[in-house]
Amino acid sequence: MDYFDRFAVPHSSPMIVGSQIAIAVTVLAILVGVTYFKKWGYLWREWFTTVDHKRIGIMYILAALLMLFRGGADALLMRAQTAIPDNGLLDGQHYNEIFTTHGVVMILFMAMPFIIGLMNIVTPLQIGARDVAFPRLNAVSFWLFFWGAMLFNISFVVGGSPDAGWTAYFPLASVEFSESVGMNYYAIAIQIAGIGTLMTGINFIVTILKMRAPGMTLMKMPMFTWSILITNLIIVFAFPVLTVALALMTMDRMFGTNFFTMANGGSDMLWANLFWIWGHPEVYIVILPAFGIYSEIISTFARRNLYGYKSMVVSMVAISVLSFVVWAHHFFTMGHGAMVNGIFSVTTMAIAVPTGIKIFNWLFTLWRGKIEFTVPMLYSLAFIPIFTIGGVTGVMLAMASADYQYHNTMFLVAHFHYVLIPGTVFSVLAGFTYWWPKIFNFQLSERIGKWAFWFIVVGFNVTFFPMFITGLDGQARRMYTYSESTGYGPLNMLSFVGALGLLLGFAFLVYNIYWSTRYAPRNVSSDPWNARSLEWATHSPVPEYNFAIVPEVDSSQAFWDSKNNGPALFKGKYKEIHMPNNSGVPFILGIIFFVWGFAMVFSMWIFAIIATLGIFACMAHRSFEKDHGHHITVEEIEETEKKLRGANA
Amino acid sequence: MNMKQLFPRGHVMGFIFSMVLTAVALGVVVYELSFKTGMIVLLVTAFMQAGVQLVMFMHAGESEDKKAIYTNVYYALFIALVTIFGTLLTMIWGYQ
Amino acid sequence: MKIDNSLPLEYSTEENRLKILGFWIFLGAEIALFATLFATYFTLVDRTANGPVGGDIFEVTPVLIETILLLTSSFTIGLGINAMRHGSKNAMMIFFIITLALGAGFLGTEIYEFKHYVHIGAGLQVSAFTSILLTLLGTHGAHVTLGLFWGTFIVLQVKKRGLTPETTNKAFIYSLYWHFLDVVWIFIFSFVYLKGMM
Amino acid sequence: MKMKWALLTIIFSIATVLTGCDNPLAVLDPKGPVAANQANVIMISIWTMLIIVLVVVILYAIMLFKYRASKSSDDYVPPHVEGSHVLEAIWTIIPILIVIFLSVVSVRSTYEVEATPKGYEDQEPLIIYAASSNWKWHFSYPEEDIETVNYLFIPTNRPIEFKLYSYGPISSFWIPQLGGQKYAMSDMVNTLHLLADTPGDYMGRNANFSGSGFAEHTFNVKALPEEEYTKWVDEIHGTAKKLTESEFDELLEPGHVGQYTFNGTHLDFKPAPEHNHGASGQGESKHSEHEDSKDEAETEHQH
Structure with missing residues (x-):
């Protein structure tokens, strides 16, 4: 039985045992349920093997929502633990595991897939394409992300969670100070998901550069598509850095190399350096799409074109370049001299300029508009002032000498939540609500949505604003407890109350999905918001081939123009459409990667080698495969179109 | 195919050029140049070699996507230089 | 499938053009990957602890052999693509096989070099310097190994299926990959070996 | 809109809390020149940033108040406006000036906190x-x-x-x-x-x-x-x-x-x-490039 000891959680507790049982029961229930209702065939044909960007997008979002609740549960536990001084709810080790997984899950397995999900669904529709450039690769991306995320999540119940913070600074993350397999999970699971993300990056750059509808020049692309192009550019150049950093980490932990070690010349600072060379651009990877989503929504519900389109594009390009030259501000206190700190302080503050341009352009998009306060618009409007606070505190943090006082404190925690929550979380909730009818052909309830919105916005501010103050009072982040004499108690309690508000808000969100799925009126129009860009020119739900006829485009809001007596979008007759075939290989490849990762985490080399051979077998199979896709005939298109038009008439 | 078609001038010249550049780079060690001159020679020869490969062998500029390809390469180069010199700045040069 | 006959076969369909651009972008990512390894190398090059420094272990002969083999292979694969564009399947296959043979020669020399390093006490675990040296060389070597398999698959496919839009597209993309490995090697040759021996 | 008032209240309450005297926050209650320098930078940045937040919030309130659909007639059609070079230049240049100002403050203070505090240079630390x-x-x-x-x-x-x-x-x-x-x-x-x-x-x-x-x-x-x-x-x-x-x-x-x-x-x-810079093998032969920087480091310490 010794062999199986390695899978035990080293630091178990009733909570973990409870979760182990709950997870086992849930997995079993799903398996039994799917078998009982005979849905395996359906799942395999329609979802596991799909290469359709819309379905892949839906799966991304589903996974992201799951992860949102995993990360949210972590967050709630953290706030509960620190709500009162000297609390005994969690011990130090558990608290450390929880904030580590909270960070990783929220950034890499919630924010990223949520955004990638939305971009999967929307981008091809918005540029008038029938799919992404490499549909099969897109499926590989998804399954690598998915199985990577699953691998990370089982760490909680098999072998032990990572516990060195999401930044995993060495030497704390080395075998010497973090003996359990937790940090192996971190290194391997993020690696697998990261490879998937890199492929997504390449895929979408090519899609956007090469597959736009005729007439859609770069400067006539909708702003969301622009933001996705820039985001993917950052992904392609930032993720290889993470790949290398994680590989070096893996080698340090498993093969006794000396990159970040304390002995034999290793450099712990180098890890921090590499991590943030990726980490800072990563922040913009999750923020820029938000800017795109808000641009679409604000312009739709202000009933106006986006103000300052050109400067919006230029500022985004500027942000993408600047995002690569500021990383050292994450470790001003590492001891490099005033010269280095000065340089990075200035480059960091420079980012405020293009960001400011965007804020003012949004404000002036509202100017002389006709603003409607729908749920997506409410999130977008709440974003502006809250994100401004996040942004200006960012400038404050960029001042190197003052950062010596903010660094590692709750002030910093408050700052990045003020950026990431209104930036990323509000935007994906807004985008999710906004594009929901396009995907499912009915709208989410506005009434319940507004309840959710108000609880989330108010709860968010109550949770995080007090942290600015406790931070300035000297409360360091990541402390699992504090004594009463510090005086941090009342404000931390207030944070916990705010967190409960957030919990209620998200409960409303879930209830909204349930309620609307059951009771919301069906057969809304294919353009329920009276929107402006091409995705709304398709039927709802969107047919497999997206557009029966490829649209011809003349502006960044071609659909709006065509609705308002502009040129027609769809000219000509139906032609046969070529579409890619489904394939089970991406799904299988994902599972093999999962097995490979699991074997690596526990240093089971034989399994790891077998899985590696399996991965190469999949690649060789792809190399020799002959797959020319299939064709949809004109008759089939006519039939589908007639049916869909009928449904929406 | 005749020999001229099999061995087009451009390719042959490119190959000879890359061999010459290798020999020049090797000179840095053979003639024991000072560190500074040596580094300059290496930088020049290495980037010229890369240029030869990129333009003569990889045909970077031949397709309709010329602009996208060059933008991509320049952006990658920018990131590469920032990563390398930025790391040197924060890890070595920055400390006094 | 629409085939545009005015273009070389490897560019002749839209799908082919997407793949070529996609591969270029992938190479951009590869540049970032190797840049990170180089950045790590330059940071750790002087952190030799009780192990050897570069100048102690580098030898000109094997490195020069590797360089000449790889540069020549880059030349021959270029000729292979040239032959392919002239529609000469046999010449193309011969050049590709020569390329693969040269690549295998490179790999063999590198394996010899690695064994030598371990033998003289410059193994992976000795110091930060040896760790990153072998990792940087190893990453390049792994790329070459993968390339040898990939190249073999392509030769087999061309032999079986002839010069079609698919096979020529694969061969062309493979040639981009191979040239790129050559570029990376040039930088390793210059800034790892020659700088170390200077 | 309620938001606006909520925001203004929040902003003024921060200002009061930060500068309040009954129970000052540790970082803003310096007991030495270094912390005082940093507290000073923090306050300068807070006031500067407060101006920006106010400008944004006021504009925001005006837009939301004046241009909501419920206030405009049913047949009002918002105009198509591409943008304005003048306005866009304004909100590019002013932030640049603010960033320059803060950069000067930041860099100067960074050099100050990295040296013996002013007025105490004659003492042996x-x-x-x-x-x-x-x-x-x-x-x-x-x-x-x-x-x-x-x-x-x-x-x-x-x-x-x-x-x-x-x-x-x-x-x-x-x-x-x-x-x-x-x-x-x-x-x-x-x-x-x-x-x-x-x-x-x-x-x-x-x-x-x-x-x-x-x-x-x-x-x-x-x-x-x-x-x-x-x-x-x-x-x-x-x-x-x-x-x-x-x-x-x-x-x-x-x-x-x-x-x-x-x-x-x-x-x-x-x-x-x-x-040391982690080069645990001190005294071994080094590459000349880094030898220079090392020598400099050494002389610096002897000052």
Whole structure:
């Protein structure tokens, strides 16, 4: 039985045992349920093997929502633990595991897939394409992300969670100070998901550069598509850095190399350096799409074109370049001299300029508009002032000498939540609500949505604003407890109350999905918001081939123009459409990667080698495969179109 | 195919050029140049070699996507230089 | 499938053009990957602890052999693509096989070099310097190994299926990959070996 | 809109809390010139940023108030406006000016906190080695030849140079009321300049997460006038026992311990990793490029 000891959680507790049982029961229930209702065939044909960007997008979002609740549960536990001084709810080790997984899950397995999900669904529709450039690769991306995320999540119940913070600074993350397999999970699971993300990056750059509808020049692309192009550019150049950093980490932990070690010349600072060379651009990877989503929504519900389109594009390009030259501000206190700190302080503050341009352009998009306060618009409007606070505190943090006082404190925690929550979380909730009818052909309830919105916005501010103050009072982040004499108690309690508000808000969100799925009126129009860009020119739900006829485009809001007596979008007759075939290989490849990762985490080399051979077998199979896709005939298109038009008439 | 078609001038010249550049780079060690001159020679020869490969062998500029390809390469180069010199700045040069 | 006959076969369909651009972008990512390894190398090059420094272990002969083999292979694969564009399947296959043979020669020399390093006490675990040296060389070597398999698959496919839009597209993309490995090697040759021996 | 008022209330309440005097926040209640410098920078940036937030919030309130659909007639069609070069130039140039202003403040202050505080340059700084181990702080006073664990006595009005390093994970040495933090790491020594101008007890801690005992990784700081400080040192010379290597090794074991006082320092048998940059193989042949920078580092230290 010794062999199986390695899978035990080293630091178990009733909570973990409870979760182990709950997870086992849930997995079993799903398996039994799917078998009982005979849905395996359906799942395999329609979802596991799909290469359709819309379905892949839906799966991304589903996974992201799951992860949102995993990360949210972590967050709630953290706030509960620190709500009162000297609390005994969690011990130090558990608290450390929880904030580590909270960070990783929220950034890499919630924010990223949520955004990638939305971009999967929307981008091809918005540029008038029938799919992404490499549909099969897109499926590989998804399954690598998915199985990577699953691998990370089982760490909680098999072998032990990572516990060195999401930044995993060495030497704390080395075998010497973090003996359990937790940090192996971190290194391997993020690696697998990261490879998937890199492929997504390449895929979408090519899609956007090469597959736009005729007439859609770069400067006539909708702003969301622009933001996705820039985001993917950052992904392609930032993720290889993470790949290398994680590989070096893996080698340090498993093969006794000396990159970040304390002995034999290793450099712990180098890890921090590499991590943030990726980490800072990563922040913009999750923020820029938000800017795109808000641009679409604000312009739709202000009933106006986006103000300052050109400067919006230029500022985004500027942000993408600047995002690569500021990383050292994450470790001003590492001891490099005033010269280095000065340089990075200035480059960091420079980012405020293009960001400011965007804020003012949004404000002036509202100017002389006709603003409607729908749920997506409410999130977008709440974003502006809250994100401004996040942004200006960012400038404050960029001042190197003052950062010596903010660094590692709750002030910093408050700052990045003020950026990431209104930036990323509000935007994906807004985008999710906004594009929901396009995907499912009915709208989410506005009434319940507004309840959710108000609880989330108010709860968010109550949770995080007090942290600015406790931070300035000297409360360091990541402390699992504090004594009463510090005086941090009342404000931390207030944070916990705010967190409960957030919990209620998200409960409303879930209830909204349930309620609307059951009771919301069906057969809304294919353009329920009276929107402006091409995705709304398709039927709802969107047919497999997206557009029966490829649209011809003349502006960044071609659909709006065509609705308002502009040129027609769809000219000509139906032609046969070529579409890619489904394939089970991406799904299988994902599972093999999962097995490979699991074997690596526990240093089971034989399994790891077998899985590696399996991965190469999949690649060789792809190399020799002959797959020319299939064709949809004109008759089939006519039939589908007639049916869909009928449904929406 | 005749020999001229099999061995087009451009390719042959490119190959000879890359061999010459290798020999020049090797000179840095053979003639024991000072560190500074040596580094300059290496930088020049290495980037010229890369240029030869990129333009003569990889045909970077031949397709309709010329602009996208060059933008991509320049952006990658920018990131590469920032990563390398930025790391040197924060890890070595920055400390006094 | 629409085939545009005015273009070389490897560019002749839209799908082919997407793949070529996609591969270029992938190479951009590869540049970032190797840049990170180089950045790590330059940071750790002087952190030799009780192990050897570069100048102690580098030898000109094997490195020069590797360089000449790889540069020549880059030349021959270029000729292979040239032959392919002239529609000469046999010449193309011969050049590709020569390329693969040269690549295998490179790999063999590198394996010899690695064994030598371990033998003289410059193994992976000795110091930060040896760790990153072998990792940087190893990453390049792994790329070459993968390339040898990939190249073999392509030769087999061309032999079986002839010069079609698919096979020529694969061969062309493979040639981009191979040239790129050559570029990376040039930088390793210059800034790892020659700088170390200077 | 309710939001606007909520926001304004929040902003003014921050301002009041930050500047309020009944219970000042540690960082904004400096007890020495370094912390005062930083508090000053923080206040300058808060006021500057408050202006920006106000401009945004006012514009925002106007837009939401004036241009909501319920206020406009049904047949109102918003105009198509591409943008305005003048306006866009304004909100590019003004932020650039603000950033330039803050850059100057930031860079100047960064240079100041990285040197002996102004007005105290004529004094010989007191050098204290602060080494962290899981989860303790070891303070060595080479000048006085004493060592303390988890507490720190310092003379007031004398510049102090902390030499920071670690026997384990990266830790961050931080005494909020005396000045900002800096990392203590295993392979190099960082220098932090601090000075206390008011006697008193201050909280000090490791601010950088370092494992399960991190929350309690704290120390007490007592700033005393020079003569009382000398008295304290003399007392230790008379009473405390000598620090031995085995005792020190025992102290390095992970865990929490109380406060200790010793004669002699661990520097005698375990020197700090100075001038090292982690190149543990010192004295071996080096590449010329880095030799230069190393020499410079060395001369710098001799100043």
